Amino acid sequence: VTMLKQPPISLQPLGVIRTPYQQKFAIPRQPNLVDAAYGEVVFSDTFNDPNMLRGIEQFSHLWLLFQFHKTAEQGWSPMVRPPRLGGNKKQGVLATRSTFRPNSIGMSVVQYHKVEHKNGQLSLHVKGVDLLDGTPIIDIKPYVPWADNIPQAMGGFAAQPPPTMAVYFESQCAEQLAYWQSRYPMLSKLIEQVLAQDPRPAYKAKQESDAQYGMSLYDLNIRWRVSGQANYVTSIVQHAP
Numbered sequence: 138v139t140m141l142k143q144p145p146i147s148l149q150p151l152g153v154i155r156t157p158y159q160q161k162f163a164i165p166r167q168p169n170l171v172d173a174a175y176g177e178v179v180f181s182d183t184f185n186d187p188n189m190l191r192g193i194e195q196f197s198h199l200w201l202l203f204q205f206h207k208t209a210e211q212g213w214s215p216m217v218r219p220p221r222l223g224g225n226k227k228q229g230v231l232a233t234r235s236t237f238r239p240n241s242i243g244m245s246v247v248q249y250h251k252v253e254h255k256n257g258q259l260s261l262h263v264k265g266v267d268l269l270d271g272t273p274i275i276d277i278k279p280y281v282p283w284a285d286n287i288p289q290a291m292g293g294f295a296a297q298p299p300p301t302m303a304v305y306f307e308s309q310c311a312e313q314l315a316y317w318q319s320r321y322p323m324l325s326k327l328i329e330q331v332l333a334q335d336p337r338p339a340y341k342a343k344q345e346s347d348a349q350y351g352m353s354l355y356d357l358n359i360r361w362r363v364s365g366q367a368n369y370v371t372s373i374v375q376h377a378p
């Protein structure tokens with residue numbers, strides 16, 4: 138019996154995750170590349186029940202299933218160009234981790250940090266996220282090492298983690314860094330780890346040198362320039378309100 142027509146499925150997100158990443162640009166391409174990126178899953182009223190998380194602290198890592206909500210409306214195509222292939226070779230969408238996929242579902246393994254239940258609001262803190270601020274979380278499951286970790290698995294075109302770049306803070310932004318660091322204790326680590334991943338778009342990377350870039354983390358605008366294989370942070374200022 139074939140079932141060619143499937144009825145749609147509707148999902149109710151558990152809540153949303155708050156992260157430092159305010160825009161797609163510069164978000165690491167997979168989780169745990171940037172372990173200084175903390176996220177907080179804030180549960181919606183329907184799922185605001187601490188019993189749902191009982192025992193979760195026994196697990197060091199968790200799977201987050203989520204919706205790529207910012208690209209969902211753009212739909213999907215059968216073939217995509219993964220950045221790891223330089224952004225110009227095509228691959229079947231289901232043979233990639235592209236955001237432009239049917240059903241727009243993403244999955245990330247993140248580190249468990251803590252559960253919080255403050256003023257009646259339940260939240261789950263995690264580390265190492267690769268998700269945009271406000272991403273709807275569809276499900277959370279413990280990572281089970283003996284089942285989920287397959288040491289001999291083949292990694293295809295993404296067999297190795299991408300090479301990293303050196304990151305330096307220019308002396309001109311030392312004061313800004315110190316100031317914002319007191320508000321966001323993870324800031325310098327976060328900037329370093331994000332820029333080490335070389336956020337430049339694949340087609341542009343390694344061509345233009347001495348180009349200037351900007352990204353937004355929390356409410357801050359961070360600017361840097363690229364010279365050779367290194368990134369130099371030049372300014373850290375708050376967004377205009």
Ligand code: SAM
Nearest residue numbers: 164165166205206207208234243244268269272
């Ligand atoms: N680990 C997940 C997976 O494999 O399903 C995500 C991988 S995907 C290549 C990671 C990229 O998704 C990030 O670099 C960011 O550009 C993008 N992204 C993260 N959150 C998103 C969201 N809510 N909507 C659209 N794009 C998002």
